[in-house]
Amino acid sequence: QVQLVQSGSELKRPGASVKVSCKASGYTFTKDAMNWVRQAPGQGLEWMGWINTNSGNPTYAQGFTGRFVFSLDTSVNTAYLQISSLKAEDTAIYFCARGLYDGYGYYFDYWGQGTLITVSS
Amino acid sequence: SSELTQDPAVSVALGQTVRVTCQGDSLRNYYANWYQLKPGQAPILVIYSKNNRPSGIPDRFSGSSSGNTASLTITGAQAEDEADYFCDSRDSSGNHVVFGGGTKLTVL
Numbered sequence: 001q002v003q004l005v006q007s008g009s010e011l012k013r014p015g016a017s018v019k020v021s022c023k024a025s026g027y028t029f030t031k032d033a034m035n036w037v038r039q040a041p042g043q044g045l046e047w048m049g050w051i052n053t054n055s056g057n058p059t060y061a062q063g064f065t066g067r068f069v070f071s072l073d074t075s076v077n078t079a080y081l082q083i084s085s086l087k088a089e090d091t092a093i094y095f096c097a098r099g100l101y102d103g104y105g106y107y108f109d110y111w112g113q114g115t116l117i118t119v120s121s
Numbered sequence: 122s123s124e125l126t127q128d129p130a131v132s133v134a135l136g137q138t139v140r141v142t143c144q145g146d147s148l149r150n151y152y153a154n155w156y157q158l159k160p161g162q163a164p165i166l167v168i169y170s171k172n173n174r175p176s177g178i179p180d181r182f183s184g185s186s187s188g189n190t191a192s193l194t195i196t197g198a199q200a201e202d203e204a205d206y207f208c209d210s211r212d213s214s215g216n217h218v219v220f221g222g223g224t225k226l227t228v229l
Contacts, residue, residue, distance in 0.1 A: 035218070037164075044223040045156070045164065045207050061217055095163065105152035105170035106211065106218065111163040 002026040004096050004112035011118045017084040020115045022096030029077040030054045033099035035108060036070060036081050040092040050099055051079060086119045093117075124212050125153075125221035132227040133198045141193040141224045143208030151211040153191035155184060158205045158223075167206075168193055195226075203228040 007021040022034065036048040049060040051070040058070040069082045079096055094115050097108035125145040133139035143153050155168040166175050168184035181196045191210070195202055208221040 037220075044205075045158070045209075045220040047209070047218040047220060049217075059217075097164075102170050105154065107154040107166060107169040107209075108156070108164070109166050109169070109175065111165075113163050 002098065002110045004098065004110055006094075006096060006112040006115045009116040009118070011120065012086050014086055014088060014119055014121055016086050016119075017082060018086060018117055020081040020083075020094050020096075020117070022079045022081070022112050024077045024079070024098070027098075030074055034070075034072075034079040035097045035099045037095045037097055037108075037111075038092045039095070039114075040089075043092075045095075048081075048094075053079070083117070086117075088119050090117060091119045124219045125208055125210060127206075127208060127221040127224045129222070130225045130227065132229055133195070134229050135200060136197050138194065138196045139198050139226065141195075141206050141226065143191045143193075143210075143221045144189055145210065145219075145221075146189055147210055147213045147215075147219070148186060148189050148191050151215070153184070153186065153208045153210045155182075155191075155193045156207045156209070157202075158207060164207070198226075198228050200228050202226065 003025045005023045012018050030053045033050045035050040038046045048064045051058045067084050071080045096112040098110045152170050156164040157167050158164045167178050167182045172184035183194045185192050205223045207223045212219040
């Protein structure tokens with residue numbers, strides 16, 4: 001069965017960096033896109049972008065360029081989200097989600113459990 | 122601001138039918154998907170693409186669309202359906218994904 005397992009919660013100081021992992025199993029990792037979604041405290045879901053797991057080419061949503069980097073290690077079926085120069089407003093739960101296109105629409109069928117990143121001095 | 126608009130909150134009596142809506146211009150060209158989100162849990166896909174239901178999702182969940190509005194209908198709402206519901210779709214450019222602001226569903 002498809003599973004996306006994310007790394008654990010982290011507490012970081014402002015200005016630090018963090019790298020969140022998302023390990024996939026139960027399917028061919030390089031076949032489907034991996035997306036990243038953020039949920040800030042008390043807020044809704046926000047799409048951050050996606051990475052082509054075949055080519056490694058990332059696409060970032062507006063507001064997630066510069067400090068946010070998507071990467072892969074296909075040898076261990078893992079996607080990564082790195083955030084640098086952390087700010088308090090980066091405090092949020094970060095989800096990875098597999099993206100599928102069925103000829104009609106694009107959707108996220110499996111999600112990781114989420115990783116809470118807390119940025120505080 | 123989100124390109125998809127949802128009512129912030131909706132309530133329904135146990136066993137009754139409720140409709141959650143999602144409005145946006147891009148919905149004239151792209152299907153909406155619906156996700157259920159409960160505190161401390163990962164989102165669950167409940168309706169996707171051409172108003173399909175993933176395996177394991179009860180058939181009381183259904184989707185429909187007309188013009189710039191997509192709807193999620195729960196027929197015979199159960200207590201366990203109380204959650205936040207988010208729609209998503211392509212944005213107006215078609216290149217990116219956008220989520221609605223979410224609807225908090227309360228089952229009375």
